[in-house]
Amino acid sequence: MADYIEVDVRGLSCPEPVMLTAAALKANPGKALKILASEAHVRTNVEKLLKSKKVDFTSSEVGSEYEILTK
Amino acid sequence: MDRLFDAKWKLAIGGVILGLLAVILAVGGNPGNMAICVACFIRDMAGSLKLHTAPVVQYYRPEIVGFVCGSFLIALATKEYRTTAGSSPVIRFILGFIMMIGALVFLGCPLRMLIRMAAGDANAYVGLVGFAAGIGTGCIFLKKGFSLGRAYEVKKVNGFILPALLVIGLVVSLTTALFAVSESGPGSMHAAPILALVVALVFGAIAQKTRACFAGSLRDVFLMKDFSLISILGGMFAVLLVYNVATGKFHFGFTGQPIAHAQHIWNLLGMYAVGFAAVLAGGCPLRQLVLAGQGSSDSAITFLGLLVGAAFAHNFGLAGVAAAAATETSEAVAGGPGTAGKIVLICCIVVLFIIAATNLKKSDAKS
Numbered sequence: 001m002a003d004y005i006e007v008d009v010r011g012l013s014c015p016e017p018v019m020l021t022a023a024a025l026k027a028n029p030g031k032a033l034k035i036l037a038s039e040a041h042v043r044t045n046v047e048k049l050l051k052s053k054k055v056d057f058t059s060s061e062v063g064s065e066y067e068i069l070t071k
Numbered sequence: 072m073d074r075l076f077d078a079k080w081k082l083a084i085g086g087v088i089l090g091l092l093a094v095i096l097a098v099g100g101n102p103g104n105m106a107i108c109v110a111c112f113i114r115d116m117a118g119s120l121k122l123h124t125a126p127v128v129q130y131y132r133p134e135i136v137g138f139v140c141g142s143f144l145i146a147l148a149t150k151e152y153r154t155t156a157g158s159s160p161v162i163r164f165i166l167g168f169i170m171m172i173g174a175l176v177f178l179g180c181p182l183r184m185l186i187r188m189a190a191g192d193a194n195a196y197v198g199l200v201g202f203a204a205g206i207g208t209g210c211i212f213l214k215k216g217f218s219l220g221r222a223y224e225v226k227k228v229n230g231f232i233l234p235a236l237l238v239i240g241l242v243v244s245l246t247t248a249l250f251a252v253s254e255s256g257p258g259s260m261h262a263a264p265i266l267a268l269v270v271a272l273v274f275g276a277i278a279q280k281t282r283a284c285f286a287g288s289l290r291d292v293f294l295m296k297d298f299s300l301i302s303i304l305g306g307m308f309a310v311l312l313v314y315n316v317a318t319g320k321f322h323f324g325f326t327g328q329p330i331a332h333a334q335h336i337w338n339l340l341g342m343y344a345v346g347f348a349a350v351l352a353g354g355c356p357l358r359q360l361v362l363a364g365q366g367s368s369d370s371a372i373t374f375l376g377l378l379v380g381a382a383f384a385h386n387f388g389l390a391g392v393a394a395a396a397a398t399e400t401s402e403a404v405a406g407g408p409g410t411a412g413k414i415v416l417i418c419c420i421v422v423l424f425i426i427a428a429t430n431l432k433k434s435d436a437k438s
Binding site: 011014018022038039 | 157220
């Protein structure tokens with residue numbers, strides 16, 4: 001099982017979730033991230049960032065929230 | 072539904088549709104260069120509720136009801152509805168208040184700024200410079216770690232309150248004479264209520280799906296070189312420009328523009344306050360209505376700040392006055408804000424710096 005670095009952006013206003021994810025990618029090159037999001041539009045924005053950075057990821061709903069795992 | 076607006080060209084088409092909806096309201100009878108203006112319409116709503124008594128800007132605008140409820144319904148239908156609260160609500164109230172003061176000094180929210188730009192109103196381009204500068208200032212604080220903190224999930228009923236209140240108000244306005252209605256001026260000019268409501272419902276739904284935000288558009292360009300959201304504005308601007316040119320409504324210049332003034336420094340500073348406050352609040356007035364519709368009680372509080380700001384703006388003469396040419400019965404009016412409006416606007420900008428500087432935190436994803 002991969003050892004993930006957790007980035008919890010739940011409940012934060014735009015653009016903090018994307019900025020925190022971008023900062024975590026920069027600070028942890030090559031490491032897998034687990035991004036926890038609570039809003040659908042935040043999930044969309046984070047996924048868009050990961051695509052633009054060419055980072056592979058899987059995204060799933062966990063209860064009423066979202067979990068995005070980078071590879 | 073997730074893939075409906077997942078590319079820039081799709082977002083631009085979303086913007087084209089939003090532009091067409093604005094054209095429908097312009098043709099339908101809304102005031103000049105004010106097919107849609109979130110700030111002006113909330114101001115009219117405040118007037119209709121007699122929170123202020125400026126006789127020319129009183130009308131319970133169905134558009135505001137439509138924006139919130141369109142977002143509410145589409146969010147419910149696509150399972151994106153989520154009731155949250157608790158991210159610095161009082162500060163958000165103040166940010167809403169300041170956004171309204173800035174917008175009413177300029178005479179329009181960012182959406183109306185775009186509409187005015189597409190009609191050739193050069194004052195709106197001055198406003199754009201201020202708006203961009205305000206967003207740039209907000210971005211500096213975001214980079215330094217500005218945050219209003221997290222919102223948390225709360226009971227679902229919290230998110231139903233604002234849409235329900237707005238609908239009840241609309242029913243009252245359509246079926247009784249309880250609310251004030253302007254007999255002249257911008258408040259007296261409006262599309263048919265049902266047309267306005269239906270158009271705004273669709274507008275609100277598309278704005279929710281596209282995440283359209285005037286402040287977010289420039290913010291994302293400045294911070295991340297991301298042109299996704301601004302492509303919505305590009306599509307909308309193109310439609311409005313074509314409409315104005317085709318119908319002979321395009322007149323480039325500073326003077327003779329409907330419901331506008333040419334006090335450049337105050338147009339610039341008014342929109343500076345709007346841009347700065349909108350970045351700190353996480354979205355422009357339109358985006359706040361959409362977020363309130365999809366369940367954010369914090370954005371509902373921002374709406375209340377906008378509403379109270381409108382009341383203050385007109386009760387205390389803070390709003391800009393539209394310029395007017397001389398007539399047989401009246402002298403020419405240069406327009407712009409009075410002394411009180413200028414002082415309060417500068418105080419508002421100082422307050423924005425205080426809010427920005429006192430809500431910095433170290434960059435920590437887990438805090």
